[in-house]
Amino acid sequence: MQKAILGLDIGGTTIKGGVLINGHLEDIRTIPTPAKESQEFILETIAIFIESYLHHDLEGIGIGIPGLVDVEKGIVLGLANIPAFQHVELGKFLTERIGKPIFINNDANCFALGVHKFGVGKKYKNLVGITLGTGVGGGIVINGHLYSGVNSAAGEWCSAPYLDHNFEHYCSGKFFHNYYQTKPKAMAKKAMAGDPEAIQAFEEFGHHLGELIKHILYALAPEAIVLGGSIRKTFPLFQKSLYRSLESFGYPTVLEHLKILLSELDETAIHGAVALVDVEPEIVNS
Structure with missing residues (x-):
């Protein structure tokens, strides 16, 4: 039986799992997250879901969490969308229950590591991953x-002050909801059909994202920035305004070396979780 690594993405709506076997993701499944239930019920749900994968010869299990994590102790410090999941010793619980090595980290950190190990970021030693969706997440390699920082909080640019709010207010789906009362996907359809307001919305979005990237460049000067999340698919609509915003960055030689890339991984969250496990598999996209 081939060795395998299980990756788990625990979100407020769903729990998704998949197994990396011989470089390919297999056995991808999704179950609803019992977000309103007790901590004990949620833990049991996660354990039973993992146990359903134990017919694979698992080397380890990686788990991505949309919140802060004490990585060394495997403690989930809090999840905004799962009220009962506060200061949960998830690592200890699963190690005792499952008997496999458990690795837990923030999901945006998982994304950055995943694209570095398995995706378009493979050839870059220093990169930043930015997930653009309902919110904004960031991870640093x-x-x-x-580099996770204290309690996996490195890369939390979402909360950094920007204009009258923070970067997440302007660089995520919240921007389209707050200022245009719609979702990015619906706005993208209008923009591609030539709607002037929708085109303007994405130009504004690109400007704000460019300001976020400048913020990152001044601190880290990475070789590459990889965009993930659902909004990355609308990149052609905000690409020009993003690069126009970058023109005012103070160190042109840094910009000359910067690559802004789009993640090509279909199961980014699972790839990221798998990447946490302390082995070095090689992935082949199927």
Whole structure:
């Protein structure tokens, strides 16, 4: 039986799993997250879901969490969308229950590590991953290694002050909801059909995202920034305004070396979770 790595993405709506076997993701499944239930019920749900994968010869299990994590102790410090999941010793619980090595980190950190190990970021030692969706997440890879910071909080540019709010207010789906009362996907359809307001909305979005990237460049000067999340698919609509915003960055030689890339991984969350496990598999996209 081939060795395998299980990746789990625990979100407020769904829990998704998949197994990396011989470089390919297989056995991808999704179950609803019992977000309103007790901590004990949620833990049991996660354990039973993992146990359903134990017919694979698992080397380890990686788990991505949309919140802060004490990585060394495997403690989930809090999840905004799962009220009962506060200061949960998830690592200890699963290690005792499952008997496999458990690795847990913030999901945006997982994304950055995943695109570095398995995706378009493979050839870059220093990169930043930015997930653009309902919110904004960030992860940092330095010299080929994930930098999580204290409680996996490195890369939390979403909360950094910007204009009258923060970057998440202007660089995520919240921008389209707050200022145009719609979702990015619906606005993108209008923009591609030539709607002037929708085109303007994406130009504004690109400007704000460019300001966020400048913020990152001044701090880290990475070789590459990889965009993930659902909004990355609308990149052609905001690409020009993003690069126009970058023109005012103070160090042109840094910009000359910067690559802005789009993640090509279909199961980014699972790839990212798998990447946490301390082995070095090689992935082949299928």
